Amino acid sequence: MIFDRFLTNRRGYELTAEELRLLDGAVSEVRTIDARTTMIEAGERVTSSTLLVRGFMSRYIDDPAGLRQLVAMHVAGEFVDLHAYPMRELDHSIGTLTSCEVAIVPHDALKAVLEGHEDLSRKLWFSTLLDAALHRAWLFRVGRLDAVGRVAHLFCEMNARLESAGLSDGETFQLPMTQTDIAEVCGLTPEHVNRVLRQLREGELCQFKSGSVTLINPAALARRGHFDPNYLYLKTAPKARWTN
Amino acid sequence: MIFDRFLTNRRGYELTAEELRLLDGAVSEVRTIDARTTMIEAGERVTSSTLLVRGFMSRYIDDPAGLRQLVAMHVAGEFVDLHAYPMRELDHSIGTLTSCEVAIVPHDALKAVLEGHEDLSRKLWFSTLLDAALHRAWLFRVGRLDAVGRVAHLFCEMNARLESAGLSDGETFQLPMTQTDIAEVCGLTPEHVNRVLRQLREGELCQFKSGSVTLINPAALARRGHFDPNYLYLKTAPKARWTN
DNA sequence: CGAACGTTTGAGATGACTCAAGCGTTGTGG
DNA sequence: CCACAACGCTTGAGTCATCTCAAACGTTCG
Numbered sequence: 420m421i422f423d424r425f426l427t428n429r430r431g432y433e434l435t436a437e438e439l440r441l442l443d444g445a446v447s448e449v450r451t452i453d454a455r456t457t458m459i460e461a462g463e464r465v466t467s468s469t470l471l472v473r474g475f476m477s478r479y480i481d482d483p484a485g486l487r488q489l490v491a492m493h494v495a496g497e498f499v500d501l502h503a504y505p506m507r508e509l510d511h512s513i514g515t516l517t518s519c520e521v522a523i524v525p526h527d528a529l530k531a532v533l534e535g536h537e538d539l540s541r542k543l544w545f546s547t548l549l550d551a552a553l554h555r556a557w558l559f560r561v562g563r564l565d566a567v568g569r570v571a572h573l574f575c576e577m578n579a580r581l582e583s584a585g586l587s588d589g590e591t592f593q594l595p596m597t598q599t600d601i602a603e604v605c606g607l608t609p610e611h612v613n614r615v616l617r618q619l620r621e622g623e624l625c626q627f628k629s630g631s632v633t634l635i636n637p638a639a640l641a642r643r644g645h646f647d648p649n650y651l652y653l654k655t656a657p658k659a660r661w662t663n
Numbered sequence: 664m665i666f667d668r669f670l671t672n673r674r675g676y677e678l679t680a681e682e683l684r685l686l687d688g689a690v691s692e693v694r695t696i697d698a699r700t701t702m703i704e705a706g707e708r709v710t711s712s713t714l715l716v717r718g719f720m721s722r723y724i725d726d727p728a729g730l731r732q733l734v735a736m737h738v739a740g741e742f743v744d745l746h747a748y749p750m751r752e753l754d755h756s757i758g759t760l761t762s763c764e765v766a767i768v769p770h771d772a773l774k775a776v777l778e779g780h781e782d783l784s785r786k787l788w789f790s791t792l793l794d795a796a797l798h799r800a801w802l803f804r805v806g807r808l809d810a811v812g813r814v815a816h817l818f819c820e821m822n823a824r825l826e827s828a829g830l831s832d833g834e835t836f837q838l839p840m841t842q843t844d845i846a847e848v849c850g851l852t853p854e855h856v857n858r859v860l861r862q863l864r865e866g867e868l869c870q871f872k873s874g875s876v877t878l879i880n881p882a883a884l885a886r887r888g889h890f891d892p893n894y895l896y897l898k899t900a901p902k903a904r905w906t907n
Numbered sequence: 908c909g910a911a912c913g914t915t916t917g918a919g920a921t922g923a924c925t926c927a928a929g930c931g932t933t934g935t936g937g
Numbered sequence: 938c939c940a941c942a943a944c945g946c947t948t949g950a951g952t953c954a955t956c957t958c959a960a961a962c963g964t965t966c967g
Contacts, residue, residue, distance in 0.1 A: 480803045482889050488806040490799040505789040510796050510894040544788050545749040552754050554798035555734040559724045561806045562732040562850030606806030611955055613915060645726050650754040855923055857947060
C-alpha cells in the first residue's frame with residue numbers, strides 16, 4: 420500500500436480504505452532516485468505528481484545570483500508536488516537529499532480518480548494547503564526568530580512530522596541534512612549554523628551529529644524556537660510536551 | 664459582478680462567464696469592515712470564505728511573545744481565505760489595513776456550486792496554491808535578501824499584482840501600509856525600514872510616502888530586489904521591463 | 908593516495924537592532 | 938476650537954548578531 424502513510428494523523432483528513440485504494444491505483448510507476456539529484460527544475464511543465472515513499476526531499480528557490488532558499492522539506496508519506504496538478508508548472512525546483520523511492524501519479528490518472536469523488540478531492544486540496552501552512556510557519560521562523568531559535572524551530576517541526584510518520588520516537592530521529600542545508604532553510608550561513616549547533620549542544624537542548632538529531636530537552640527546545648505545533652494540523656500532538 | 668477581478672490575467676485560469684455567474688451566486692452578503700480590524704483570529708473555526716472587493720487586507724502570525732510576522736497581503740479581487748474551505752480552521756489571523764468591502768461566500772453554497780464543476784474547482788484550488796507560491800517568494804525574500812532588497816522585492820511584487828488588478832499604472836500605486844507593516848512583512852524593525860526607505864529614495868529607485876509608492880527606476884529596483892515575477896503566474900508581465 | 912566535501916574555528920567587518928529622543932499629523936474630548 | 942493624546946515617522950549613538958574571509962581538519966570515495 421503505497422499511500423499508507425499519506426495524511427495519517429491529520430485532523431479529520433485521514434483516507435478511507437476506498438480512497439487509499441483509488442490513489443494506489445493511480446500510481447503508474449515506483450522508482451528510485453539517487454541522493455542529491457534534481458527531480459524537477461523550476462519552470463518545467465509537469466504532467467505527473469510524486470509521492471515520497473522513502474527518503475528525504477527538498478524544494479528550493481535558486482536565484483541567478485546563486486542564492487538558494489529551501490522552501491520545504493519532505494519526508495516519507497508526503498506528496499511532494501501535488502500542487503503541480505492544478506498549477507501545471509512550478510516556480511521552484513525539487514530534489515532529493517538522500518536516495519529516495521518515489522511513486523509517480525500521472526495527472527490524467529489522478530483526474531480520472533477524482534472525478535465524482537469530492538471528499539477525496541478536498542483531502543488532496545487540504546494536503547497542498549498543509550504545505551502552505553508550513554510555508555507560513557517557515558516565514559515566521561526566518562522573519563522573526565534569531566539564529567538559535569530558527570534551528571530549534573526546524574528541529575521541533577521535523578520531530579513532530581517524523582513522529583507522525585513513525586520515523587521518530589519523539590527523542591531521536593534521522594535528519595539527513597548537511598549544515599549547509601540547514602543554513603539554506605534558516606536563512607543563515609553554514610558557518611553560523613555550525614556555531615548555533617554548538618550552542619544548542621552546550622545549552623543541552625539538542626544534538627545534531629552526522630544527519631541525526633537527539634532532543635535532550637524537548638520542552639526547552641520548543642520554547643527557544645517559539646514552536647507551537649498547531650500549524651501541522653495533527654490529530655495527536657507530538658509526544659514531547661511542548662507547552663512547558 | 665463581484666468576482667470580476669478574480670483570477671484575471673492568470674495564465675490559463677481565467678473564469679468563464681458561466682463560472683463567474685456561479686461564484687457570484689454563492690455570495691451571501693457584501694459588507695464593509697473598518698480599517699485595522701481583525702476579521703478572523705487564528706484557530707477560529709470558519710464556515711465561509713471572503714472575497715476582497717475593495718481595500719487592503721493582511722494575514723499574520725502572532726506569537727505569545729508579541730512577535731508578529733505578516734505572511735500575506737491581499738488586494739482587491741483576491742480570495743483572502745479560500746483555504747479555509749478545505750482547512751476549516753486557520754493557523755493565522757486575518758485583518759484589514761484599510762476600510763474594506765468584502766463578499767462572504769458560505770462554504771455550503773460553495774460546495775453546492777462546485778459539485779460537478781471540476782474545472783472551476785481546479786481553478787479555485789489553483790488560486791489557493793498561488794498564495795502558497797507567494798509564501799515561497801516571501802521566504803526567499805526574508806531568507807536570502809538584505810534589508811534594502813527585501814523592501815525592493817515587496818514593492819515590485821505589489822506593483823505587479825496591483826497592475827493586474829488595474830490598481831497600478833506600473834509607476835505609481837497606493838500601498839496603504841505603515842512602516843511598521845513593512846517591517847512585519849520583511850522581518851525587520853520599523854526604524855530600519857525607515858532607513859531603508861531613505862536609501863531607496865536617495866538611490867533614486869523608488870519613493871514611499873504616506874501610503875503611496877512611486878517607482879523611479881523600476882528595472883533597477885527589480886534588480887536590487889532580485890525580483891522575477893514568474894511566481895505570480897501572470898499572463899502578461901508587469902509593464903516595467905524587469906529584465907534589465 | 909588524493910580530491911571533494913563537510914565541519915570546525917578564528918579574526919575582523921558590518922548590517923541590523925536597541926534604546927532614546929524629538930517631530931509632525933491626526934483625531935478627539937473638554 | 939483648542940489642547941493633548943496617540944500614533945507614525947525620523948534621526949542618532951552605541952551594541953551585538955551574523956556575515957565574510959581564511960585556514961585547517963576529518964571523512965568518504967574513487
